[in-house]
Amino acid sequence: MKNVCAPYFDPDFDNLTERIFGPTCRVCIDNESMEDCTVVMVDSVNKQGLLLEVVQVMTDLNLVISKSYISSDAKWFMDVFHVQDEQGKKLRDQNVINCIQQAIGSTRESTTPRSPKARAYTNNVSRPDHLSEHTAIEMSGTDRPGLFSEISAALADLHCNIVEAHAWSHNACLACVAYISDDQSSHAPIEDPRRLASIEDHLTTLLRADMVPSTGTGPSQIKSQEVKTGGGGLLGAEGTGTNVERRLHQLMLSVRDFDGPRMSSSAMNSNERSGTKMAVSVENCDQKGYSIVSIECKDRPRLMFDTVCTLTDMQYVIFHASVGSHGGRAFQEYFIRHDDGYPLSTESEKERVIKCLEAAIERRVCEGVWLKLCAENRVGLLSDITRVLRENGLAVVRADIATKRKGSSECFLCKRRLRE
Known part of the structure; x- marks a missing residue:
C-alpha cells in the first residue's frame, strides 16, 4: 500500500509577513514635517473596508482631513493623512494621539472575515457604553412636513424615553436612528417582544400615513417604509456596532434618496456663484483595469467619510486615492473596482455611482436655521419641542439629540436645522 502524504504547512508561515515588514499595523504620527498640520501614516496588511475604518476613527475624533494619499496594491495598505483639530491646528494633545494609534490598531486586529453583505454593513467603531443598555430603533421612508414631530409624539405616547436620536432628511426621504428606554426613571431597555412589535407596528403605520395606491412612478411609489427595533447595536450590523452616521447613509441608500428630483438650473447657477457647485464623474482606465471616480465640491468636515462610506457600502474596493x-x-x-476585481462596466452603473455620491455629499448640507437647545430632560420633552416648531410652520430637516446624566437629573441637547 502506498503511503498517502499530506502537505506540510509551517505553523510560523502566517507570521512571515510580520517578520519581514514588522507588525501588521503601524501607525506613525509626525508633528515635525509640516508647519500647519499633523501627518498620520498608516501601514498595514490590507482588508476590505480598512480605509473606511481608519477614516472613521479620525471622524469620530472630529479631526479635519485636509489631504490624503492612499495606496493598497499587493495586499498592503499604505496611507498618509494630513489632519488638524477643530481649531485648524496641529494635534498637540497626547491623549488624542494615543487614541488614534490605539483605535486604528484595534480596527485592524479585531476584524475577522465576513460574507460580502455583512462586511458591507459593518465597521468596528463601537457605540458608547450607555447606549448598549438601550433599545435601538431604525426608521426609513418617505418624508413629509411634521413627520419627525409625529414620530417624537408617538414614542412619548408609547411611554418611551428618547435617550439619543439622529435624523436626516434628503430628497423627500427620511432616515432616523433612535435609542430609547422604558421610562426616564429606570433607564431600562424594552425587552418585551410584544411591546417591541407594537412599537414597530405603530411607527410603521405612521410612516405609511401618506402613502397612496401605486398608480404611477411618483416618489411615494418608489420609496419603502421600514421600522426595526432591537438591542443596543444598530440593526444593520450582524453582531457588531455600526457607526450611526454610516447607518444613516445606508438607510438613505435603501430608500433611494439618490432618485430624488435633480437641482433646478436656477439653483445650480446660484450654487455656482456661491462656490458650492458639485461635479462627480466616472471614467475607466483600461490599461490598469480601474474605474476612476473624480469629485469636486465645496469642502466641509466629514466629506471624505461620506464618500468613502458610500463607495464601500456599494461594495466597491478603493485601491488608490x-x-x-x-x-x-x-x-x-x-x-x-468591484469586490470581484472588475471595473464598472456599463454607463447605467456609472450613472448610479454618480447619483449616489452626489446624494451622500448633499445629505449633510441643508439650508435653514441652526437651533441649539439644552434643558433638563423628561419624557415627552422632544415631542413638545417639535410640536412647537411644527405649529410655527417649521420643518426639521436634520436632528441630533443626546442625553447625559448629571447627578440625578438629565441634560438634554438638541441640534437641528430648520427651514420654512
Whole structure:
C-alpha cells in the first residue's frame, strides 16, 4: 500500500509577513514635517473596508482631513493623512494621539472575515457604553412636513424615553436612528417582544400615513417604509456596532434618496456663484483595469467619510486615492473596482455611482436655521419641542439629540436645522 502524504504547512508561515515588514499595523504620527498640520501614516496588511475604518476613527475624533494619499496594491495598505483639530491646528494633545494609534490598531486586529453583505454593513467603531443598555430603533421612508414631530409624539405616547436620536432628511426621504428606554426613571431597555412589535407596528403605520395606491412612478411609489427595533447595536450590523452616521447613509441608500428630483438650473447657477457647485464623474482606465471616480465640491468636515462610506457600502474596493482641498474646494480621486476585481462596466452603473455620491455629499448640507437647545430632560420633552416648531410652520430637516446624566437629573441637547 502506498503511503498517502499530506502537505506540510509551517505553523510560523502566517507570521512571515510580520517578520519581514514588522507588525501588521503601524501607525506613525509626525508633528515635525509640516508647519500647519499633523501627518498620520498608516501601514498595514490590507482588508476590505480598512480605509473606511481608519477614516472613521479620525471622524469620530472630529479631526479635519485636509489631504490624503492612499495606496493598497499587493495586499498592503499604505496611507498618509494630513489632519488638524477643530481649531485648524496641529494635534498637540497626547491623549488624542494615543487614541488614534490605539483605535486604528484595534480596527485592524479585531476584524475577522465576513460574507460580502455583512462586511458591507459593518465597521468596528463601537457605540458608547450607555447606549448598549438601550433599545435601538431604525426608521426609513418617505418624508413629509411634521413627520419627525409625529414620530417624537408617538414614542412619548408609547411611554418611551428618547435617550439619543439622529435624523436626516434628503430628497423627500427620511432616515432616523433612535435609542430609547422604558421610562426616564429606570433607564431600562424594552425587552418585551410584544411591546417591541407594537412599537414597530405603530411607527410603521405612521410612516405609511401618506402613502397612496401605486398608480404611477411618483416618489411615494418608489420609496419603502421600514421600522426595526432591537438591542443596543444598530440593526444593520450582524453582531457588531455600526457607526450611526454610516447607518444613516445606508438607510438613505435603501430608500433611494439618490432618485430624488435633480437641482433646478436656477439653483445650480446660484450654487455656482456661491462656490458650492458639485461635479462627480466616472471614467475607466483600461490599461490598469480601474474605474476612476473624480469629485469636486465645496469642502466641509466629514466629506471624505461620506464618500468613502458610500463607495464601500456599494461594495466597491478603493485601491488608490488622492484627496486634497484648496480655496474652500475639495478634490477627491478614487481608483476603484468591484469586490470581484472588475471595473464598472456599463454607463447605467456609472450613472448610479454618480447619483449616489452626489446624494451622500448633499445629505449633510441643508439650508435653514441652526437651533441649539439644552434643558433638563423628561419624557415627552422632544415631542413638545417639535410640536412647537411644527405649529410655527417649521420643518426639521436634520436632528441630533443626546442625553447625559448629571447627578440625578438629565441634560438634554438638541441640534437641528430648520427651514420654512
